[in-house]
């Protein structure tokens with residue numbers, strides 16, 4: 564079936580904006596569904612050929628959020644669904660990953676024509692810390708652990724690809740960047756782009772709780788602390804082959820992503 568209009572749940576967030584612009588680049592219309600439109604979901608889904616489902620970051624009950632939207636999609640006859648999950652969803656030490664594992668099951672059992680994308684953490688997550696003139700990277704986990712950090716623009720391009728072809732129905736793709744990298748690699752690549760050294764420091768999770776994490780809701784703080792503990796032990800290594808195939812090229816290298824993202828605003 565030709566997909567001409569995609570309803571994007573979570574369209575106003577970082578991921579949703581990237582997916583929307585990848586769809587627009589392919590001349591696909593987007594119905595943006597943000598928090599406000601969720602209240603009138605049936606009418607928001609009207610006329611959509613497909614649904615791209617992005618749950619809010621660290622949602623307290625992602626499986627329920629996803630199930631509720633899938634139920635409306637079924638009623639409205641939107642069969643084609645792609646769900647934005649995460650790499651390694653079944654990681655019992657990280658509650659927000661487990662929420663996505665359960666939500667994946669809801670997608671596989673509660674929609675007919677589904678695809679699931681499992682991206683690693685985005686390179687873009689580091690960008691706010693890198694913007695100031697005296698930027699430094701301070702993390703609450705080992706800066707030596709490997710990650711398949713991925714360019715969000717590549718993830719968005721992959722999302723548009725899977726939505727526009729039926730060949731991806733029933734597929735689950737893990738999406739990692741071209742290399743396994745650590746936080747020192749991010750700092751080195753940023754240093755190349757910025758023309759100065761970017762220092763890296765590591766703080767304890769307890770220090771993070773008392774400083775950067777202190778204004779967060781206590782559940783979100785606990786879930787992020789659990790994520791840092793997991794990263795500290797395992798990182799989040801993810802392979803690059805599925806993304807290479809979906810893009811028809813190598814995923815964007817770390818330094819190229821940072822060069823684009825750190826370009827001075829005109």
Ligand SMILES: NC(=O)c1ccc[n+]([C@@H]2O[C@H](COP(=O)([O-])OP(=O)(O)OC[C@H]3O[C@@H](n4cnc5c(N)ncnc54)[C@H](OP(=O)(O)O)[C@@H]3O)[C@@H](O)[C@H]2O)c1
Nearest residue numbers: 573575576577578597598618619620648649682683684685
């Ligand atoms: N960041 C990463 O590295 C990464 C990697 C893999 C997967 N993911 C996943 O990608 C998803 C999106 O992440 P993101 O960083 O793009 O999100 P984000 O920028 O925080 O945006 C999420 C959107 O969710 C909406 N929202 C927030 N709380 C809500 C609530 N209680 N009910 C309904 N809507 C709510 C907001 O919409 P309004 O603006 O309309 O209020 C917001 O724009 C998350 O599920 C995350 O786990 C992220």
